[in-house]
Amino acid sequence: MTISISKVGQIGIPVKNVDRAISFYHETLxxxxxxxTDTMAFLESNGLRILLSLPEKEEYATASxxxxxxxxDIEDTYDQLAKKKVVFRGEPHVVSxxxxxxxxxxxxxxxxxNTHAFISEVEGNS
Structure with missing residues (x-):
């Protein structure tokens, strides 16, 4: 039998404070x-569920x-979220x-x- 994965349906992100994480992912992003619930939250991004949860065991408490x-528009996203005090590691830049x-x-x-990224594909000048 061949394994056939159709898509990624959910990504889990460990959190230390559910309410604070909900505020960031829901209100800021x-x-x-x-x-x-008291220990987890489910959010959605274009059909992909994101689970924010307190780790069940210490071994799951590391960054995701x-x-x-x-x-x-990565520049606009960066500008808007910088105004909301999101901490970035550098500025938007071309990676490929x-x-x-x-x-x-x-x-x-x-x-x-946790470290995450915004990614954008734009028409360049070639």
Whole structure:
């Protein structure tokens, strides 16, 4: 039997404070809040669920993998979120060029110490 993964359906992000994390992901980043409990919250980004949860065991309390959020205008996203005090690691910059398409990226921290990124593909001048 061949394994056939159709898509990534959910990404889990460990948090230290559920309410603070909800505020960041829902209010600051604008993700839709589906529902929450005392120990977790489910948000949604264009069909992908994001689970914010207090770790069940200490071994799961480390920072998550980097989640790359696709945005249309990385400079505008950067400017708007910098005004909301989101902490960035540098400024948006080109990371690759394929033909006339440039991939731009900028990394940022959430309120729980996780590193994530915004990524945008734009038509360049080739």
């Amino acid at each position: 604008g993700l839709s809040l589906l529902f929450q 993998s980097v989640v790359y959020f696709q945005v249309d 060029k394929m033909g006339n398409v440039e991939t731009w990226m900028v990394f940022f921290y959430d309120t729980e110490g």
